[in-house]
Amino acid sequence: VPDLGPLWLTLQLAAVTATILLVVGTPLAWWLAHTRWRGRAIVEAITALPLVLPPTVLGFYLLLVMSPRSGLGGLWLQVTDTTLVFSFSGLVVASVLYSLPFTVQPLQAAFEAVGREPLEAAATLRASPLDSFLTVASPLAARGYLTAGVLTFAHTIGEFGVVLMVGGNVPGRTKVISIAVYEHVETLNYADAHLLSAGLLGFSFIVLLLVYSVNRRMPLRVSR
Amino acid sequence: LIGIRREFMLTRKKFGGAIALSFSIACAAPAHAESAIVAVAANFAGAAEAIAMRFSASTGHTVQITTGSTGKLYAQIKEGAPFDVLLSADSKTPEKLETEGDAVAGSRFTYAIGKLTLWSPDEGRVSAEPKATLTASDTINIAIANPELAPYGVAAKQTLERLGLWETVQPKIVFGQNIGQAHALVDTGAAQMGFVALSAVVGPEGNAKGSRWDVPQEYFDPIQQDAVLLSHGGSNAAAIAFLDFLKGDEAGKIVASFGYDSD
Numbered sequence: 001v002p003d004l005g006p007l008w009l010t011l012q013l014a015a016v017t018a019t020i021l022l023v024v025g026t027p028l029a030w031w032l033a034h035t036r037w038r039g040r041a042i043v044e045a046i047t048a049l050p051l052v053l054p055p056t057v058l059g060f061y062l063l064l065v066m067s068p069r070s071g072l073g074g075l076w077l078q079v080t081d082t083t084l085v086f087s088f089s090g091l092v093v094a095s096v097l098y099s100l101p102f103t104v105q106p107l108q109a110a111f112e113a114v115g116r117e118p119l120e121a122a123a124t125l126r127a128s129p130l131d132s133f134l135t136v137a138s139p140l141a142a143r144g145y146l147t148a149g150v151l152t153f154a155h156t157i158g159e160f161g162v163v164l165m166v167g168g169n170v171p172g173r174t175k176v177i178s179i180a181v182y183e184h185v186e187t188l189n190y191a192d193a194h195l196l197s198a199g200l201l202g203f204s205f206i207v208l209l210l211v212y213s214v215n216r217r218m219p220l221r222v223s224r
Numbered sequence: 225l226i227g228i229r230r231e232f233m234l235t236r237k238k239f240g241g242a243i244a245l246s247f248s249i250a251c252a253a254p255a256h257a258e259s260a261i262v263a264v265a266a267n268f269a270g271a272a273e274a275i276a277m278r279f280s281a282s283t284g285h286t287v288q289i290t291t292g293s294t295g296k297l298y299a300q301i302k303e304g305a306p307f308d309v310l311l312s313a314d315s316k317t318p319e320k321l322e323t324e325g326d327a328v329a330g331s332r333f334t335y336a337i338g339k340l341t342l343w344s345p346d347e348g349r350v351s352a353e354p355k356a357t358l359t360a361s362d363t364i365n366i367a368i369a370n371p372e373l374a375p376y377g378v379a380a381k382q383t384l385e386r387l388g389l390w391e392t393v394q395p396k397i398v399f400g401q402n403i404g405q406a407h408a409l410v411d412t413g414a415a416q417m418g419f420v421a422l423s424a425v426v427g428p429e430g431n432a433k434g435s436r437w438d439v440p441q442e443y444f445d446p447i448q449q450d451a452v453l454l455s456h457g458g459s460n461a462a463a464i465a466f467l468d469f470l471k472g473d474e475a476g477k478i479v480a481s482f483g484y485d486s487d
Contacts, residue, residue: 086415168365
């Protein structure tokens with residue numbers, strides 16, 4: 001039986017990342033869906049960068065930025081007495097950046113689908129912007145939240161290149177499941193590699209199946 | 225009739241010239257200028273490039289170099305990768321390939337003996353007292369190659385055990401997948417120091433700046449790096465010539481200039 005530590009660590013990382021990204025990504029997606037600012041495309045392009053960049057590029061720059069020699073890494077060391085690189089927190093930072101488009105894009109699409117009319121209607125009934133966001137727009141965009149959350153969670157589980165660059169393969173701290181599979185293959189321990197790989201394959205399929213079937217059954221209840 | 229004969233003679237003359245010309249080309253280059261793919265353990269990449277350049281210049285053969293950890297290269301060879309020569313970071317892998325019939329029997333030899341050093345890019349951080357250096361409070365992370373995967377990782381672990389520090393410094397240790405990655409973790413400052421290949425910090429173009437403690441050979445089992453002719457390259461003239469060149473004095477000097485002992 002392979003060591004299941006990397007599995008739990010991976011699930012923790014994915015859960016923390018998805019939670020943070022839903023909190024941070026919602027206002028960003030909301031803003032992107034509603035702003036009329038001309039520079040919107042710049043922000044959209046930056047958000048989408050992790051989709052096209054090889055994870056090694058992101059990982060390499062993160063290694064430099066999180067190194068205690070850099071401003072951010074040095075500050076982190078002073079405040080927490082540990083380095084950001086090679087830590088679980090460092091992996092969370094990396095994952096948040098890496099999975100950002102998987103949260104923002106589905107949410108933005110959902111908010112855009114809701115449109116302005118329900119919000120304007122709410123405003124005429126004297127609902128505050130926050131109130132109409134929480135009680136009108138968010139329930140209508142529920143499907144977007146589900147897609148964003150699940151995809152972010154699943155994408156973080158599939159992370160490899162970035163973690164390889166900044167994680168340092170420390171058991172119980174940064175050795176996630178994809179790294180464990182890699183190591184099993186390199187040490188010719190194919191039995192354990194198969195077990196973890198097949199588990200991950202099955203898990204990923206079930207997650208995507210859920211997203212697609214829920215999406216089909218839960219059409220947006222917006223009349224336009 | 226005479227006209228026909230003249231034409232025939234002319235043709236023969238042209239033909240002969242062409243044969244002579246192609247013969248002289250063949251003599252300028254080796255019998256057949258061939259090309260081979262040489263799989264090289266990450267730690268030897270720089271030296272292998274230098275040797276390959278000299279090899280091509282003096283023989284006309286070309287070699288392409290592909291690098292990776294020895295374990296990964298082994299897996300790729302087992303899966304049918306078109307490699308002709310393996311320059312391994314250990315002696316076990318070439319032996320294993322030979323036993324398993326993936327390498328030419330009797331072609332194995334030691335091309336370099338690796339040396340280990342504790343290196344930091346910061347001046348004065350690594351002192352002659354390794355115990356004090358490693359346990360210092362401002363030594364937060366120590367990078368080593370993964371001992372499960374890399375011979376230099378095994379050597380680093382043996383060194384720490386010999387120093388009696390393996391348990392003590394365990395929380396500080398971070399792993400690179402191969403010695404090259406361990407080196408990068410130190411070079412970028414992510415880890416304050418690390419056990420790296422001496423070959424990566426000394427070289428013909430000068431030594432890397434910083435401070436280091438060269439680990440005495442008796443602290444770890446010798447990192448004997450063996451080369452082997454793979455079955456895929458069994459009849460490849462370039463591969464065979466490359467191995468011969470690697471055994472020679474000229475290559476030996478390059479090997480030594482990169483911080484290895486040559487056998």
